[in-house]
């Protein structure tokens with residue numbers, strides 16, 4: 001029976017773009033009106049190698065992030081299925097933990113998909129690297145007491161919620177890579193349903209962490225932050241080869257910059 005009744009793990013995703021790790025990502029749903037505070041939750045990850053060893057071991061505990069790279073993986077054993085579970089705890093309720101159902105991740109990947117990914121990895125890491133930080137936007141959480149009135153944001157530059165209307169509003173930053181693509185024809189932009197008022201930039205990202213509309217991508221060398229307005233996957237035989245995101249620059253007065261520098 002669940003202890004945290006109006007709280008649950010959502011968007012539990014396992015991806016594996018690089019050859020050195022398995023990327024685990026999730027979000028935390030907190031029902032509106034809940035008294036739980038998003039920043040009080042911590043996450044434990046458990047892992048099992050499936051066949052023959054069904055016991056779960058503790059992989060990592062007390063994370064305050066929504067993302068983890070499991071580098072303890074053996075890619076040579078093609079038939080291994082790893083299983084992961086996420087436990088949630090809260091610093092104000094010691095001793096209680098809710099744990100998700102196990103989620104499998106098969107290391108069996110189509111050889112051609114693997115080769116395409118390997119070549120994309122070379123391109124990303126060696127030729128056109130833009131080091132970025134990714135801030136995933138929290139999808140729920142306590143409404144910001146400083147700037148939200150009846151669910152409407154009345155102070156867009158609020159530092160308590162970084163202009164999101166939810167306390168903190170973003171998960172901890174995660175390092176990644178981005179490739180800025182050449183300017184696109186308008187036909188390509190139309191499918192994202194974007195209004196086109198701000199100038200769009202299109203980028204390709206590796207498959208971890210996964211970004212969504214509203215997330216922030218900070219280009220370290222440019223010292224500029226961008227908001228994701230749309231994202232799509234390029235898939236091959238079930239594997240994500242990369243993500244393509246349309247992004248727009250965020251004005252330099254936006255509180256998210258200070259948040260990035262401090263965290």
Ligand SMILES: [Zn+2]
Nearest residue numbers: 144147158161
């Ligand atoms: Zn606020």
